[in-house]
Structure formats: structure tokens, C-alpha cells
Amino acid sequence: MHSNKDQSFSANAGLEHALKLLQQVSFEPHKLPKKCPNSGLGELETMDLLAPHVLGRAARLDRSHALAHMDPPTPWITWVAALWNASLNQNVLHPATAPFAIEAEKLLIDWLKPFFGMNGGHLCSGSTLANLTSLWAARDAAGIKRVVASKASHLSIKKAARILGLTYEEIPTNSKGQMDAEQLKNISDVCLVLTAGTTATGSIDSLKLAGKAKWTHVDAAWAGPLRLSPSHAHLLEGIEKADSVAVSAHKWFFQPKDSALVMFRETKKANSAISFGGGYLTSPNIGVQGSRGAAAIPLLATLIAWGRDGLVERIDRTMLMSAKLAEELSNKKGIALWALPTTGVTVFRPLTCRTDELHKRLPEGMFSTCMLDDETWLRSVAVNPLADIDEIISIINDEINWKFVLHTHKLNNKK
Ligand SMILES: Cc1ncc(COP(=O)(O)O)c(C=O)c1O
Known part of the structure; x- marks a missing residue:
């Protein structure tokens, strides 16, 4: 191949294919080569091989319940x-x-x-x-x-x-x-x-x-x-x-x-x-x-693209989410709120079951955990403007209410 005709270094239809893959919802992953391959698959087939892993197996930080980490979705x-x-x-x-x-x-x-x-x-x-x-x-x-x-x-x-x-x-x-x-x-x-x-x-x-x-x-x-x-x-x-x-x-x-x-x-x-x-x-x-x-x-x-106003609107929106979450949690029996959040980080734990037990029952990526004063707490970080705080609150409510009923039922039976 003449070097200046090497299409691997130029914008071409492969990029359109990449964009299509980016918009694809479900994938079927195939195994990756165990050793560095001697002969290449070519770009298009490589994208098809990698997309199910890179795109399909990524943690989705843009999901409506994603509130666990300091890593945002990107515009x-x-x-x-x-x-x-x-x-x-x-x-x-x-x-x-x-x-x-x-x-x-x-x-x-x-x-x-x-x-x-x-x-x-x-x-x-x-x-x-x-x-x-x-x-x-x-x-x-x-x-x-x-x-x-x-x-x-x-x-x-x-x-x-x-x-x-x-x-x-x-x-x-x-x-x-x-x-x-x-x-x-x-x-x-x-x-x-x-x-x-x-x-x-x-x-x-x-x-x-x-x-x-x-x-x-x-x-x-x-x-x-x-x-x-x-x-x-x-x-x-x-x-x-x-x-x-x-x-x-x-x-x-x-x-x-x-x-x-x-x-x-x-x-x-x-x-x-x-x-x-x-x-x-x-x-x-x-x-x-x-x-x-x-x-x-x-x-x-x-x-x-956004201007300062557009950036601030997104930051403020996520700050409101954490305030709403904290308010809901502070009114809830069976929950200890660590403190009211100052910068969008809300930390709490259940009083009726172990924190890691509740953590496991909640959707992946909703909350992370942290250790404070030798206790495990659930931690949420409001960095996802696409989060649906009402959906998140309703999922916790379902879990906590259920646990709370079970807990009081156990206590009543002990009497
Ligand atoms: C307060 C604080 N400082 C520093 C860091 C390190 O930042 P980076 O992950 O960008 O290296 C973090 C990461 O979470 C952080 O929370």
C-alpha cells in the first residue's frame, strides 16, 4: 500500500459506523484474542468485535438511577x-x-x-x-x-x-x-x-x-x-x-x-x-x-456551547437533586442521614439492616459505599444531570419500607 493512500489515517465511512455502534442498545460480546494478533482484523471488524465490550460492558453513568460516583456523563x-x-x-x-x-x-x-x-x-x-x-x-x-x-x-x-x-x-x-x-x-x-x-x-x-x-x-x-x-x-x-x-x-x-x-x-x-x-x-x-x-x-x-449559564443550570440541577434526596431521607424512619449535603454528596445508612445488604439490593450504580467512624454508609454523588431523583427515591422507599415493616414485625414478635 502506498503510504499516502493509507486509509487508516484519514476520516472515512468507518467513523459513521462507529457512530451507529455508539447508538446501538444491545450487543453480543465475543471473546477477544488471548495474544497480540499477528495479522489485523481491519478497522470495521475490530469495531464490531470491541463495541460489545467497550460500549456494552461499560458502567452507564448516564442512567436515570446513576448517582454513585464523581464521574459524570459527558456532553x-x-x-x-x-x-x-x-x-x-x-x-x-x-x-x-x-x-x-x-x-x-x-x-x-x-x-x-x-x-x-x-x-x-x-x-x-x-x-x-x-x-x-x-x-x-x-x-x-x-x-x-x-x-x-x-x-x-x-x-x-x-x-x-x-x-x-x-x-x-x-x-x-x-x-x-x-x-x-x-x-x-x-x-x-x-x-x-x-x-x-x-x-x-x-x-x-x-x-x-x-x-x-x-x-x-x-x-x-x-x-x-x-x-x-x-x-x-x-x-x-x-x-x-x-x-x-x-x-x-x-x-x-x-x-x-x-x-x-x-x-x-x-x-x-x-x-x-x-x-x-x-x-x-x-x-x-x-x-x-x-x-x-x-x-x-x-x-x-x-x-x-452551554455558556456559563448552561453549565451552572446543570450543576444547580444536580445540587437540587441531592437536597431533595436528603430531605426525603431525613424524614424517613429506619434511615440515619449522616448530615445535610453541602456539595451534592449525600451519605446515609439504614438502621434496620446492614448497609451492604441494602446496597446489594439496590440497582448497580445507584449508590457507592464509604467508611465513616468505622461504619459503612451509602454515598450518593449528584453529578448526573440525567438522573431521575423521584425514581431513585421511590426505589429506596420500596426497599426501606419493606425492611422497616419486616424489622418492626420481628420486634413485635419478640415481645
Ligand atoms: C477531594 C479529591 N481530591 C483529589 C481527587 C483525585 O482526583 P482525580 O481522580 O482527578 O485524580 C479526588 C478524586 O475523587 C477527590 O475527591
């Missing part, structure tokens, strides 16, 4: 942008290989940074890396040797401290799942990590503490996007005093993985500590990753 405009990205394979590491992608990332950061009071930053593949990058900047731009975070902070904070050789100190949480500020001692020479939306309960540490340590990092992986919502932005008041902020775009910004933002209040100072210029680079490599794709483009596309 179709991001699929288009991701397809364009994959086909062009731009590398933001080199200006010559990503002229528009670099501009797009800068524009996106310029749009978003004011909501967080930051003055610059870059994209990376997740908040695990955004947290690592921030703590790296704290160490090398501010001379930090010790990281202080709450017991409820994400494991990536401890991981970053370990990688960077920093001492890690954990502060207990209060009854609201926030860092217990009364337990904080001298923080004048530490990196204080405050979480805006803890993984298990969605709690927000007191952001009044931001700016009181030598370096404050706010891990806003989950709740960061609330800053764009006029109704909820106040929940993260004080974030603008942080030195660095991490936000996962593949959570509440509805982006495909891998997409997150790391932002700094003094970007020049932070970047000077986390940049390397290799001989072959025309501009320095900033941050942990080297080669990096154009993750800004799907988010830019989402913001242009």
Missing part, C-alpha cells in the same frame, strides 16, 4: 472535541505541534482563573497530579517541608507528600467532616491543604484558614465548579486567598477523562519552581507531565 460536544483531538494528536509541550491547542488552554485558564482568585495555571490529567504539582510548587517556591491536611483529605495529598519527601500531618475532623481547626497548631511554616468537597462526604474545610499558612493549597477537585454558580459560589468563599487550587474537570465540569486544572495565585513564582527547559524545547516544560494533549478543547467547547 456530546466533548466527544466531538475528543475525536478531533485524537485525530490531530497535538502536543502542548511543543508550540510547533500545538499552535491552537496552547492558545485554547491559555484562553480557558483566563476564563476560569478569576472564579478562584488565581492568576494562571495549566491543565493536567487529574487532581491527583494537580495536587502533586501544587505541593511541588509549595516545596520549591516556598521552601515547605511539612504538609498538614485533614483526616478526610484525598489520598493523593498523602501520596504527593510521600513522593516529594515532605512530612505529612493529619488533623482530625469535626462532626461535619471538616478539618477540626481547633486542633491546628503553628501553621506559619507549613503547606496547609484544605479540601473543598471531601471525597466521602463532600464537606468543605473552613476556607477562612486560607492564607494563614506559609502556603495554602485548596483541593477543590470535587466542589471547585460551584464557584461558577451564583447560587453556590459563596460556599467556597476564601478560596481566593489560596496559593494554589486543584479542580478536576472530569468531575463537575462534565469532561471526559483525563482533565483537571491546577492554578496558582502567583503563577510566575510557582512556575519558576516547576519548570524545566530541555535543549530541544523552545519553551519550558511546566508541571509534572511532559507530552500532554489538548484537554482544554473539550472544556472550551462545553463552555462555548
Whole structure:
């Protein structure tokens, strides 16, 4: 085959076939080759072989009862942008290989940074890396040797401290799942990590503490996007005093993985500590990753397509869902609600049966579980704008009512 006729590298009817498969509802999976095949099946047959696995066996995050995790369904405009990205394979590491992608990332950061009071930053593949990058900047731009975070902070904070050789100190949480500020001692020479939306309960540490340590990092992986919502932005008041902020775009910004933002209040100072210029680079490599794709483009596309209003409408809609769920659960006999949700994470457990027993009886993907104070709790995360909260409430009601009747029946028989 003459190389410039190699259809494997051009847009063709195969993409239409891919789109048809994407819309298909049921599949019959066939076994995948056990070894790397020597001769190829060809693209069309490969799609037919893989679709039942990739599409048919995926967890459906867009189902009406899907409320378990921080992973949202993604809007179709991001699929288009991701397809364009994959086909062009731009590398933001080199200006010559990503002229528009670099501009797009800068524009996106310029749009978003004011909501967080930051003055610059870059994209990376997740908040695990955004947290690592921030703590790296704290160490090398501010001379930090010790990281202080709450017991409820994400494991990536401890991981970053370990990688960077920093001492890690954990502060207990209060009854609201926030860092217990009364337990904080001298923080004048530490990196204080405050979480805006803890993984298990969605709690927000007191952001009044931001700016009181030598370096404050706010891990806003989950709740960061609330800053764009006029109704909820106040929940993260004080974030603008942080030195660095991490936000996962593949959570509440509805982006495909891998997409997150790391932002700094003094970007020049932070970047000077986390940049390397290799001989072959025309501009320095900033941050942990080297080669990096154009993750800004799907988010830019989402913001242009929906506008801030459209994004906020979806976030607010999911916040209402969690409020409705919590209200329903708080009125229910046989249920303990951990607390009223602040950032769309609702945590509860049944009092009449074991949590894992109830979890098993509920549809897959409806709730996840978490451990709090040595108890297992059910956890829901409102990140799916397509969820039907009335359907979810009615499914729990059916289960809990049944269990409650059974439980009281057993108690009456014991008397
Ligand atoms: C509070 C918090 N920080 C950091 C992370 C890590 O983010 P990512 O999964 O984007 O690496 C998570 C993930 O759930 C999180 O909840």
C-alpha cells in the first residue's frame, strides 16, 4: 500500500459506523484474542468485535438511577472535541505541534482563573497530579517541608507528600467532616491543604484558614465548579486567598477523562519552581507531565456551547437533586442521614439492616459505599444531570419500607 493512500489515517465511512455502534442498545460480546494478533482484523471488524465490550460492558453513568460516583456523563460536544483531538494528536509541550491547542488552554485558564482568585495555571490529567504539582510548587517556591491536611483529605495529598519527601500531618475532623481547626497548631511554616468537597462526604474545610499558612493549597477537585454558580459560589468563599487550587474537570465540569486544572495565585513564582527547559524545547516544560494533549478543547467547547449559564443550570440541577434526596431521607424512619449535603454528596445508612445488604439490593450504580467512624454508609454523588431523583427515591422507599415493616414485625414478635 502506498503510504499516502493509507486509509487508516484519514476520516472515512468507518467513523459513521462507529457512530451507529455508539447508538446501538444491545450487543453480543465475543471473546477477544488471548495474544497480540499477528495479522489485523481491519478497522470495521475490530469495531464490531470491541463495541460489545467497550460500549456494552461499560458502567452507564448516564442512567436515570446513576448517582454513585464523581464521574459524570459527558456532553456530546466533548466527544466531538475528543475525536478531533485524537485525530490531530497535538502536543502542548511543543508550540510547533500545538499552535491552537496552547492558545485554547491559555484562553480557558483566563476564563476560569478569576472564579478562584488565581492568576494562571495549566491543565493536567487529574487532581491527583494537580495536587502533586501544587505541593511541588509549595516545596520549591516556598521552601515547605511539612504538609498538614485533614483526616478526610484525598489520598493523593498523602501520596504527593510521600513522593516529594515532605512530612505529612493529619488533623482530625469535626462532626461535619471538616478539618477540626481547633486542633491546628503553628501553621506559619507549613503547606496547609484544605479540601473543598471531601471525597466521602463532600464537606468543605473552613476556607477562612486560607492564607494563614506559609502556603495554602485548596483541593477543590470535587466542589471547585460551584464557584461558577451564583447560587453556590459563596460556599467556597476564601478560596481566593489560596496559593494554589486543584479542580478536576472530569468531575463537575462534565469532561471526559483525563482533565483537571491546577492554578496558582502567583503563577510566575510557582512556575519558576516547576519548570524545566530541555535543549530541544523552545519553551519550558511546566508541571509534572511532559507530552500532554489538548484537554482544554473539550472544556472550551462545553463552555462555548452551554455558556456559563448552561453549565451552572446543570450543576444547580444536580445540587437540587441531592437536597431533595436528603430531605426525603431525613424524614424517613429506619434511615440515619449522616448530615445535610453541602456539595451534592449525600451519605446515609439504614438502621434496620446492614448497609451492604441494602446496597446489594439496590440497582448497580445507584449508590457507592464509604467508611465513616468505622461504619459503612451509602454515598450518593449528584453529578448526573440525567438522573431521575423521584425514581431513585421511590426505589429506596420500596426497599426501606419493606425492611422497616419486616424489622418492626420481628420486634413485635419478640415481645
Ligand atoms: C477531594 C479529591 N481530591 C483529589 C481527587 C483525585 O482526583 P482525580 O481522580 O482527578 O485524580 C479526588 C478524586 O475523587 C477527590 O475527591
